[in-house]
Amino acid sequence: MFWRVGFEIAMAQLLNRRRQTLVSVLGVALGVGFFIATASIMRGSEEDFVDRLVNNQPHITIKDEFRNPAAQPLFLVYPEGAVSLAHTKPREYLRGIKNYAAKVEELSARPGVVAEAALTGQIIVRYANKDLSASVAGIEPEKEMQLTKVETDMKEGSLLRLRTTADGIVIGQGMATELGLHLDDLATVITPAGLVKPMKVVGIFYMGNLLLDEGQVYVLLKNAQVLLDKPFIANQIRIRLPDPNAAETVAAQLESRWSYRADSWQEVNRDILGLFVIRNAITYSIVGAIMVVASFGIFNIISTVVMEKRRDIAILMSMGFRSVDIERIFLIQGALVGVLGMVIGWAIALGLLQLLASIRFSIPGMTDRQGFVLDYGVAQFLVGGFFSLVSAIAAAWYPARKAATVRPVEIIRGAA
């Protein structure tokens, strides 16, 4: 009964001020459009980044370290005692993970889990009288291929060639360029243990990260044990889980069980993940401000209509429209602006996303031309539309309340 006629009245009053209505609709639409575009960039880049984190690294790395130094025996014997020891050094222990082979075997037995023992250290790669220091990782190629994306980043050669070559080494593109090394060249590897060993380049990878491309090399685990003079020792167990999100809990379990430090990818990247939270908070508050500004436009037009239409409101009331009917008429106007703003905003967002998707730019340190990674999720569109409706109706609220409190007698008396 009310809704159809109320809707028509609301509509007619808005159409009567076409230009103003359009401006406030555009205000909302731009807000919605930019919100969606920004959210798409933010979510897209965040997902892309997390994806890289998850796929480029092991989900959990167990290291031959302990988070807390071993307690002094005295404290173990008298846990409640008032004991003070000054200048004690934590007990020295043998580096390396004890009995790593059994641990790897046990972890690998879990369904979907890939575990690999690795030994890392520092070496120097020399070629044609030029030295470059590098981090070496002694790995098992078959497992490394499943754990990280080194193999897919391989420009030439393969990790698997480490198996078929006596002393093979896999280096990065940056190092290859700097030292003038090519596939199948013999580089000299110098180790802190004083060992000098010629090794054959069996693979060149390119990850797009300067640090890794210049300073990371891979050899077989047993070669690393020789190079670093740590026979039968591994200082890392790298683990990939079927569900990357479980990494934190699994890491905590493993650490409490074996007491070796177990870092999940979330823990390692906590600062970056934390930055995402801050970044999102900043963007969303800026976009929120846009919506607030847009809703002032709506507030403005509906207040104007209410002021101008006081006589019409009075006559509608004398006709028998209730206060709440009048309030609804103006809320409908707000909602109409919101809905229009939402739809046009969606169109603007689609246009913006098209535009953003076509942009390419280069980031120093990343040699590839990069583009925005966009997330075309429906969620942003829904949230943007929701914001539009809510801000529009909220902006209409106060003027609508004012309209509902119009006392027809005063208006009619004033006009007569």
Added chain:
Amino acid sequence: MSVERPLLEARGVTRILPAIVPVTLVHDIDLVVEKGEFVSVTGPSGSGKSSLLYLLGLLDVPTSGEIFIDGIATSGLGADALAAIRLAKIGFVFQFHFLLPEFTVIENVMLPMRRLGALTMDDIRTRAGALLKDLDMSDQAEKRPDQLSGGQRQRVAIARALANDPVLILADEPTGNLDSRNSKIVQEIFAQLAREQGRTVIAVTHEESFARSTQRNVYLVDGHIARDERR
């Protein structure tokens, strides 16, 4: 013996505007108007004519006293209930037409019926057309209010007041803005509504000729009834 209540009954109606110095608009009004009566309310300006009309039309609420409309006691009713009575039983005509400028003549007449929602859209349109025809406005139905003359607009406003077939028509200086010819036409319309359709019409006016043409005249001075004459 069944006692039929009068159509409109005011008992001790007083309206005081709260202020630092309270203003008494009307004081202790007792008025009984039967069905089909055509009553004019006159009095010097500031005597409370319009205030009384708004009180009788439930646009304003008395500070004390009781108003019965068609047997319904209205004191203590909420604003929504009063609006519902206005919608179904009362038609207002003001000095200014107060038509909604965004709507055509016929749409304006249809508004109260659509709000009431008792008829289908087709029936509403038919009835609005018939009302306009009765007031000789059929050919203006699709025009906008600002394309009409003052007299025509007032006739549309009357048609709108009649839309929901009200038992009570309240008019506040309905001819105040019209030339004498149009004023005569409007007076005649009101007289017909009372005489032929049995509606109760109460019109506030300051025009002597209008007041003389009604069956009954209530003369207000300083917010109370000084004379109540029937002819």
